[in-house]
């Protein structure tokens with residue numbers, strides 16, 4: 001039912017002719033890029049163990065932002081200091097510490113003190129926060145009811161054999177939060193399961209993952225592999241924004257997973273984590289879409305790659321795993337075996353903490369995919385390898401190598417995977433490239449004959465300056481920083497070129513060069 005003055009309402013959802021429980025609907029027409037709802041702070045957010053060391057546990061300022069550009073919204077010189085009691089949570093200021101203390105930390109700090117040396121999973125810390133706050137009257141009845149009505153999928157967890165692990169985690173949660181007197185064992189296990197099935201990823205404005213969050217309102221949004229909305233975050237603030245023009249009474253969807261993955265992989269991930277068969281508009285079309293297209297027909301596989309795949313089928317248990325299912329013919333099974341190998345390499349490189357080792361595996365994987373001639377540049381996991389290669393090249397200070405990967409991504413991948421100009425990942429990746437161009441220009445790097453990286457940086461910064469107002473909103477600190485940066489570089493370049501016209505002509509030549517660099 002539409003709530004007065006709200007641009008959204010929660011109602012029964014039917015997706016592809018099947019009930020999907022409750023869903024989130026727009027109560028008015030909304031233009032692409034507009035905000036639908038702003039949430040000041042989710043009900044719960046919990047940082048990854050690694051991020052607890054360098055991120056404020058109240059405003060989520062990540063002080064060590066690793067990928068170029070992610071630190072844009074954090075004031076230079078910001079550091080975090082540990083709570084003197086529990087030594088687990090860190091804060092960037094006294095004000096942040098005080099806010100978190102009053103939000104509930106004062107009721108859990110002393111319980112966490114004896115286990116200061118023990119790593120606790122983010123879902124345990126998040127569940128503790130919820131239980132402690134409710135026990136001490138810091139979560140109102142209406143929010144609590146909303147939370148308790150969320151699907152816990154306890155029966156599904158029992159069926160897939162994961163419920164034992166959940167019970168174990170729930171026992172620890174009860175003990176560390178000292179709430180055994182208030183909530184039963186089964187209730188805590190169900191709440192823990194609810195966190196697993198309803199939480200989202202807490203991210204920076206440039207989409208670097210920081211932890212998990214649970215919000216009583218936004219967790220009513222159902223999933224689509226072709227979503228019409230997305231969420232941007234700015235510290236604890238979350239905004240649901242339109243990716244496309246929306247009609248009144250249209251159901252709003254976000255994507256719970258990476259929607260650029262092939263059909264069977266998407267279905268498998270959604271089934272395993274959220275226990276549903278996706279019948280969204282894209283999945284209803286089946287596996288014949290862009291995400292599933294190969295560059296050549298399976299029969300056209302070279303004899304060398306036929307041999308490689310036959311060996312994979314013989315020795316690799318996962319070669320015929322159903323998540324890579326392509327078809328039943330001999331050639332289709334071969335292609336599936338090659339895809340299995342590519343995704344195994346992906347899992348392997350993701351586990352690496354040493355950038356040079358990760359780079360070695362990724363380069364091997366990219367060679368494997370490209371030499372097979374099967375993968376178009378935009379088919380996964382090839383773009384995911386390229387993203388990780390850029391991150392690892394930056395971590396290893398191989399800036400020029402990172403630049404060429406960015407140029408390829410900019411030309412060959414981004415327009416295919418994120419066709420909307422204001423797609424937030426397109427904006428974040430363009431920003432990362434702009435910052436890299438600016439850095440390379442500052443050290444006088446020469447990446448190609450005639451290339452002027454300062455001009456290329458200016459052009460990319462201007463692109464972000466224009467589209468971040470739509471992707472993030474003009475008031476978002478990321479959009480504001482992009483605008484400030486643009487004014488700064490524009491002034492510098494106008495000084496150099498004398499007029500806007502001369503500057504724009506010079507930039508146009510660089511746009512052409514950049515396109516060549518990405519081929």
Ligand SMILES: C[S@@+](CC[C@H](N)C(=O)[O-])C[C@H]1O[C@@H](n2cnc3c(N)ncnc32)[C@H](O)[C@@H]1O
Pocket residue numbers: 013015019020021022023149150151197198219220221222223224274275276277278279280
């Ligand atoms: C975060 S909740 C979304 C709100 C949920 N529909 C409700 O009623 O509370 C996620 C759950 O919603 C359902 N769901 C979400 N997207 C769906 C979709 N595309 N098709 C079918 N079920 C979906 C699944 O049961 C999933 O586990």
